[in-house]
Amino acid sequence: MAARAWRVVPVLAAAVACSPIQEYQAAAxxxxxRLARVEPDLRVALPLDRSRIVFRLVLxxxxxxxxxxxxxxxxxxxxxxxREARRPLGRLELARPLELPAGGTARMETELSFTYQDLRDNWTAIQAVTSGGSGAWHLDGQxxxxxxxxxxxxxxxxxxDFGGR
Incomplete structure (x- = not known):
């Protein structure tokens, strides 16, 4: 019985090597x-701890x-x-399924929101949004x-890139 099992292993390995998974990996x-848009929106509220900054992202x-x-x-x-410094802002998670047709394009949209405490910790982001300076947004993920x-x-x-870069 064990001898038969070992005969099946090469057959299974050949089947996996010939499977369409390699074609799908190459296509993937x-x-x-492309990070198509980053739209910051500063939402000031009273009391200040209810203020937020929201970044709407389109990938x-x-x-x-x-x-x-x-x-x-x-x-x-x-x-x-x-201003020559790279700063992390936050983590995005999207779990909504999206169809990506062959030869086509799809858009994923999400928002990243910060509380007042986050605003204080990420003051660089507010400066970038309000000063009219130049810089770059970065999105790295899986x-x-x-x-x-x-x-x-x-x-x-x-x-x-944003601003006059």
């Missing part, structure tokens, strides 16, 4: 990401391949470079996609 590596995912994907989630860190039942994870790194 061709996906392109575009372009699929030049002929493989359709279903985006299952995204997790990433938003940061900014302002995209989880599915292609015909095969789950894949992809690194995402994108930057968007």
């Amino acid at each position: 590596r061709s996906l392109r990401f 575009e995912v372009e699929n030049p391949s002929q493989v359709p994907f279903r985006v299952l989630g995204f997790g990433g860190d938003l940061g900014l470079t302002f 995209l989880k996609v599915d292609a015909f039942g095969f789950p894949l994870q992809l690194p995402v790194r994108t930057t968007r």
Whole structure:
């Protein structure tokens, strides 16, 4: 019985090597990401501890391949470079599924919100938003996609300049 089991292993290995997963992985590596918009909104309220700053983010995912994907989630860190210093701002988590058609583009939208305490800790972000200076937004994370039942994870790194850079 054990001898039969060892005969099956090479067959299974060959089947995995010939599976469409390699095609899906290659197609997934061709996906392109762009931080399309970062829209900050300072919401001042009284008392001040109810004030917030909200960043609305739009991430575009372009699929030049002929493989359709279903985006299952995204997790990433938003940061900014302002006055030559790179600062982390917060973590984004998206869990809403999104269809990414073959040869098409899809948009993921989310908001990152900070409380008054966060505002004090992230004063650089407020300066960047209100001063009219130049800098860059950074988004680094992992995209989880599915292609015909095969789950894949992809690194995402994108930057968007703002101001007079």
